[in-house]
Amino acid sequence: MDSQPQLTHVDAAGSARMVDVSAKEISVRSATAAGHVRTTPEVLALLSQGGLPKGDALGVARLAGIMAAKRTPDLVPLCHPIAIHGVAVEVTPADDRVEISATVRTADRTGVEMEALTCVAVAGLALIDMIKAVDPGASIENVRVLRKEGGKTGLWSRER
Template sequence: MSFTHLDAAGRARMVDVTLKQPTVRTATARGFVRCAPEVVAALRNGTAPKGDVLAVARIAGIQAAKSTPALLPLAHVIGVHRASVDLEVTDEGVEIEATVGTADRTGVEMEALTSVSVAALAIVDMVKGLDKGTLIENVRIVSKTGGKSGDWLRPGEPGVGPSATAPGEVPATEGERA
């Protein structure tokens, strides 16, 4: 197996995607922030001392998707044409799902993972005064579309696939997925 991020001498390098044709690509990532019942209650009641935790996490996640190349040194600078972050408060914490889309030469998996991770960090930052034991768990890619390797769905992942859309979103058309 060859590693495209290494040159012949084994040194890290950015992969050359100059000759690749842009294609429509998406990636969806998920993660979970596990927190104390007091935090869950504050999130549900809107009484967290630092303000609207979910709004800040959503914006932090969207901004993070656009900032990925500044954080990951070998990530390509690409146009992020779509970024959404959905948050659901459960009895154990907050489920996070981020979907990122582009029409570019490389995929947006790292952007989706960064989006979920930073949204989770924003939640931890805003609730740490209530729960120092808050955990970020299970950050993962659950689906991707487009590119040379084609579409991929994580086996066994609930609510993933062409029929799954985030609340308020319109499903992608065939033309948007091409």
């Protein structure tokens, strides 16, 4: 029954494997992921001064996300190494949270949703590291793919 849903990274015996993609086409692919860090008003005030982001604080989170996207295959065991061709990250203080979103683009043989998710998750970790002395209870929330494009499956977009 190959129409039955399957975990693609384990074989019939349950053994992990890296799925062979050498026969897949090179095409332009992109993925957007998002999430947020929930924190206190006190932290949100520290992150902004007169409405402007303060110094390196948000920049550190952005950069951590970009660098982590490049290291996705080192972190996610069965992920293929991919030549990432572009990453944009936004880290935006909002009401009771800091919103994080990332778009990753490539021209390669597999999708980049894991790279986009890794970018968001690690930007969140870096942000928590910056603020944990003031808010030890901050949390990373709702890290998920919003949209992916390209490849055989084409456009997938999250229904809200």
